[in-house]
Amino acid sequence: MKRKVSFKLFLGLHFFILFCVLIPSYCLFAEDKVVAVVNNDVITQKDLNDFSSFIRVQFAREFKGKELEEKVSAMKQDLLQRLIEDRLMLQQARNEKIVIESARIQAKINDIKKRYGTEAEFENDLAKQGLAQVDLENKIREQMLMYAVVEEKVRVKIIIRPDEITSFFNENKQQFLKPEERQLTVIVIQDDSVASAVSYNLRRGDKLEDLASKYPFTVDKLSAWQGENLRKEIEQTVFKLELGEVSNPVKIDGQFYVFKLENILGSQQLNLSQSQEKIQAYLFEKRLQERLAKYLDELKKQSYIKIIAS
Numbered sequence: 001m002k003r004k005v006s007f008k009l010f011l012g013l014h015f016f017i018l019f020c021v022l023i024p025s026y027c028l029f030a031e032d033k034v035v036a037v038v039n040n041d042v043i044t045q046k047d048l049n050d051f052s053s054f055i056r057v058q059f060a061r062e063f064k065g066k067e068l069e070e071k072v073s074a075m076k077q078d079l080l081q082r083l084i085e086d087r088l089m090l091q092q093a094r095n096e097k098i099v100i101e102s103a104r105i106q107a108k109i110n111d112i113k114k115r116y117g118t119e120a121e122f123e124n125d126l127a128k129q130g131l132a133q134v135d136l137e138n139k140i141r142e143q144m145l146m147y148a149v150v151e152e153k154v155r156v157k158i159i160i161r162p163d164e165i166t167s168f169f170n171e172n173k174q175q176f177l178k179p180e181e182r183q184l185t186v187i188v189i190q191d192d193s194v195a196s197a198v199s200y201n202l203r204r205g206d207k208l209e210d211l212a213s214k215y216p217f218t219v220d221k222l223s224a225w226q227g228e229n230l231r232k233e234i235e236q237t238v239f240k241l242e243l244g245e246v247s248n249p250v251k252i253d254g255q256f257y258v259f260k261l262e263n264i265l266g267s268q269q270l271n272l273s274q275s276q277e278k279i280q281a282y283l284f285e286k287r288l289q290e291r292l293a294k295y296l297d298e299l300k301k302q303s304y305i306k307i308i309a310s
C-alpha cells in the first residue's frame with residue numbers, strides 16, 4: 001500500500017532538501033546534533049546514521065531485497081538504545097586497556113570483500129551507504145572491543161552442567177526429532193536446453209547411464225532435510241517430489257540442476273548423546289543473553305545517561 005504524503009509535508013521535504021543544497025552548514029549541524037550523552041561521551045545524529053549504514057552492510061551479507069529492508073527497519077526501532085549499550089561497553093574496553101590487532105581487523109575486511117566481484121564494487125557499495133573503508137574498519141574494531149568485554153565479563157563465567165543438559169532433554173524430547181531425510185540424485189548441467197532434455201528423458205524412463213553418453217553433465221548425491229539451511233529453490237523443489245520422481249530443471253547461479261528422489265527416510269527420535277551438543281549451545285546462548293542483559297543494566301545504573309529529545 002502506498003503511503004499518502006500531505007502537500008505540506010511534501011513542501012517541507014523539498015524545502016529541507018533545497019535548504020541543504022543552498023546552506024550545507026545547516027545539514028552538517030543536523031548531523032552533529034547530540035542525541036544522547038553517555039558518561040563523558042556524546043552520541044550524535046551522525047553516529048546514528050553511520051551505525052544504521054553499518055548494520056545494513058552487515059545484514060547485506062546474508063539478506064537481499066525486501067528481507068534486507070525488513071531486518072534493517074526492525075533494528076532501527078531500538079537503534080539508539082543499542083548505540084548507548086555499545087558506548088558503555090566501549091568505555092569498559094577503554095578502562096580495561098583492551099587493544100585489537102590491526103591484522104584481525106584487516107582479516108575481517110577481507111572476509112567481507114569476498115562477497116564482491118571486485119574492489120571497486122566493494123567501495124561503491126560502501127559509498128552508497130555513506131561509508132568509506134576507514135569507517136568500516138573503525139566499526140569492526142569497536143565490534144571486536146565489545147566482544148572482548150563480553151568475553152571477559154560475561155561469557156567466561158557461564159557454565160552449563162551435564163545434569164542441566166539431561167533435564168532439558170527429558171523435558172523436551174519432542175524437540176529432538178531427526179527430520180525426514182530425502183536422498184536424491186542431482187544432475188548438474190550448464191545448458192538450459194540440455195537440462196530440459198535430460199529432465200524429460202529421465203521422466204519418460206530413460207536410464208541415467210544412457211543419457212550420459214548423449215549429454216554433458218555431472219552427477220552427485222544429496223541428502224536433504226527440510227528447514228536445514230537449504231536454498232529456497234532446492235527446498236521448494238525436492239520436498240514436492242514423489243518417490244522416484246524427477247524434477248524440472250532448476251537454475252541456480254548460472255547452472256541448471258535436475259533432482260531425482262531416490263529414497264525417503266522418516267523422522268527419528270534422537271537420544272541424549274545425539275542431542276547434547278545442540279542443547280549445550282541453546283542453554284549457553286540463553287544464559288549468555290540473560291547475563292549480558294543483567295551486565296548492561298548494571299552498567300547503566302552506574303552511568304550517567306541522558307537522551308536528548310528531538
